Amino acid sequence: MRARRATLLNLGKYKIAIPVVAVLVTAGPVIWFTSWLQKQGETEVSVLANWSVGITDANIDQAVSTLTSLAERGLDSCKSPGWDALRATVLATGIIKEISLVAPNGQTLCADTGSTFVDRETVVTAATATPDVVLDVVQFSDQSERMLRIRRALGRGKPSLAALIPAAPLLPHLMQGRQPLEGFAQLSMTDGTLIARSGKPGAPDSGLLVSEARSDRYGTVAKVATTRGSIVADYDDLRRIGVVVSAMFALAILFAALLLPRRLRNDPYYEIEQALAADQFVPFYQPIIDMKSGKLLGAEVLARWRKPDGSLVPPIKFIPVVESTPLILDMTRALMRKAIHDVGALLAQRPHIYLTFNTAPRHYTDSVILNDVGEIFDGSQIHFSQLVLELTERCALDNLSATRRVIASLQGLGCRVAMDDVGTGQNGLSYILKLGVDVIKIDKLFVESIGTDQNSQVIVETLVDLARNLRMQIVAEGVEEIEQVNYLREHGIVAAQGYLFAPPLPASAFVKLMQTMEPAAPSAEATAAAVQKAVAPTNRAAA
Ligand code: C2E
Ligand code: CA
Numbered sequence: 001m002r003a004r005r006a007t008l009l010n011l012g013k014y015k016i017a018i019p020v021v022a023v024l025v026t027a028g029p030v031i032w033f034t035s036w037l038q039k040q041g042e043t044e045v046s047v048l049a050n051w052s053v054g055i056t057d058a059n060i061d062q063a064v065s066t067l068t069s070l071a072e073r074g075l076d077s078c079k080s081p082g083w084d085a086l087r088a089t090v091l092a093t094g095i096i097k098e099i100s101l102v103a104p105n106g107q108t109l110c111a112d113t114g115s116t117f118v119d120r121e122t123v124v125t126a127a128t129a130t131p132d133v134v135l136d137v138v139q140f141s142d143q144s145e146r147m148l149r150i151r152r153a154l155g156r157g158k159p160s161l162a163a164l165i166p167a168a169p170l171l172p173h174l175m176q177g178r179q180p181l182e183g184f185a186q187l188s189m190t191d192g193t194l195i196a197r198s199g200k201p202g203a204p205d206s207g208l209l210v211s212e213a214r215s216d217r218y219g220t221v222a223k224v225a226t227t228r229g230s231i232v233a234d235y236d237d238l239r240r241i242g243v244v245v246s247a248m249f250a251l252a253i254l255f256a257a258l259l260l261p262r263r264l265r266n267d268p269y270y271e272i273e274q275a276l277a278a279d280q281f282v283p284f285y286q287p288i289i290d291m292k293s294g295k296l297l298g299a300e301v302l303a304r305w306r307k308p309d310g311s312l313v314p315p316i317k318f319i320p321v322v323e324s325t326p327l328i329l330d331m332t333r334a335l336m337r338k339a340i341h342d343v344g345a346l347l348a349q350r351p352h353i354y355l356t357f358n359t360a361p362r363h364y365t366d367s368v369i370l371n372d373v374g375e376i377f378d379g380s381q382i383h384f385s386q387l388v389l390e391l392t393e394r395c396a397l398d399n400l401s402a403t404r405r406v407i408a409s410l411q412g413l414g415c416r417v418a419m420d421d422v423g424t425g426q427n428g429l430s431y432i433l434k435l436g437v438d439v440i441k442i443d444k445l446f447v448e449s450i451g452t453d454q455n456s457q458v459i460v461e462t463l464v465d466l467a468r469n470l471r472m473q474i475v476a477e478g479v480e481e482i483e484q485v486n487y488l489r490e491h492g493i494v495a496a497q498g499y500l501f502a503p504p505l506p507a508s509a510f511v512k513l514m515q516t517m518e519p520a521a522p523s524a525e526a527t528a529a530a531v532q533k534a535v536a537p538t539n540r541a542a543a
């Protein structure tokens with residue numbers, strides 16, 4: 001329970017931190033998504049560039065193997081048989097557009113398409129790829145696109161067999177749906193000769209994600225560049241989901257930030273802890289009267305919760321919660337310190353007047369009460385012998401013998417211990433017998449029923465006998481009628497508290513009452529001074 005409370009409280013204390021966390025949690029995914037997008041974009045352009053050089057190598061490989069098999073079939077001059085049937089074979093490859101025979105100077109001698117125009121193409125560059133394969137980048141006079149021509153040597157001084165492949169399919173598609181992405185893709189030879197290029201016209205060349213891949217196999221380089229915006233557009237759905245999720249997170253945390261303090265405000269434990277920190281628990285003092293002499297014997301300290309608006313909350317509203325938590329220890333300590341402050345000076349002059357404090361079973365585990373009493377009252381204006389610690393018989397005690405030891409230690413200091421609310425629980429008699437208390441307080445329930453309930457009277461009489469036998473004092477609680485006083489007195493009960501004498505009083509009222517009822521015994525100096533004052537005129541007259 002303590003741990004759970006602590007968590008709640010900590011959250012409460014860090015109320016300001018919650019909106020900060022909300023902002024961080026919201027900003028976190030955005031930052032993460034942005035950097036993820038950057039990485040994703042870099043990966044994508046690199047994949048596209050590698051794909052481009054890879055597909056180029058594969059197409060050239062296929063062209064070379066087609067040419068090799070044609071050469072093996074004896075296709076080595078324009079007159080060789082087989083040219084007529086070649087067209088179907090070429091088209092079947094899918095990638096080769098034309099097979100031709102090319103002179104060592106690069107001039108086309110004949111082709112399966114029948115095209116024999118000498119000046120129809122310009123060789124832009126020629127690169128020796130392998131000892132018997134040459135790669136040409138060719139530009140046709142009637143076409144804007146360049147093509148790749150793969151020449152396979154047929155022997156020294158002989159023409160070569162050549163295959164034409166279009167360059168455009170070797171470029172990656174920079175498309176998103178039907179929309180071209182911003183940026184460009186280009187394929188070139190390692191010497192820089194452009195083979196093909198695609199791109200959105202007017203695409204900015206700056207601020208792009210760029211990747212270059214090269215293949216040494218045939219000496220080609222692919223370069224792909226696209227804007228971050230294009231990549232982001234590719235992940236638009238993801239981005240939308242991200243925005244929704246982040247917004248949900250932000251809302252959830254904001255809700256927590258707004259609702260949690262309210263929840264904590266309604267949490268009685270939290271409220272009480274705050275009240276303790278704000279010093280809002282104050283002691284009231286209910287006088288305990290000697291019914292024989294009418295003198296003041298002492299007072300029971302009863303807690304009141306004074307709210308900032310000045311209203312007083314009675315113990316019934318908070319004591320049950322406080323007693324169920326360790327806060328009762330702090331609350332009792334606070335009341336004890338305040339009592340020293342309120343009435344310490346007066347009690348120092350009236351050593352026969354005592355104060356009683358209510359304690360809970362929790363006080364008796366680990367000797368808490370013993371340490372607290374020692375720490376708070378040792379050397380204070382209130383002597384240990386002026387202290388009575390009340391323990392109610394209503395609460396079950398976990399460990400009777402340990403409680404007994406603590407009580408004995410308190411008695412060793414000079415304090416007394418009272419059994420409170422006697423007669424209301426089932427433990428009364430056994431606690432009285434086993435714990436060795438000094439005082440028993442007869443509950444107001446019995447006092448109330450004096451004169452009406454025969455059973456109650458029997459119980460009161462039994463308790464009086466018991467107290468007498470065990471040499472314990474008796475205090476009667478809740479005395480409201482003079483008849484009750486008479487009855488109690490007849491039965492030998494001397495001490496009583498109740499509305500008939502006084503209700504629990506605030507410190508200032510109790511101080512006045514004490515000063516009136518029990519004037520402090522004059523000190524020797526004060527008596528001497530008073531005597532001197534009284535005799536002085538006589539002395540002067542005598543002189
Ligand atoms: P309690 O210890 O039995 O205290 C006596 C209660 O009876 C007080 O109620 C007191 O105001 C009330 N009372 C006194 N004379 C009369 C009377 O003539 N007629 C009636 N009807 N009632 C009278 P209060 O102050 O409301 O306290 C209620 C209970 O709260 C206390 O009962 C005690 O068990 C608990 N309590 C109060 N202060 C503390 C505290 O500091 N620590 C602990 N652990 N419990 C406390
Ligand atoms: Ca009490």
Ligand code: CA
Nearest residue numbers: 420421441477
């Ligand atoms: Ca009581």
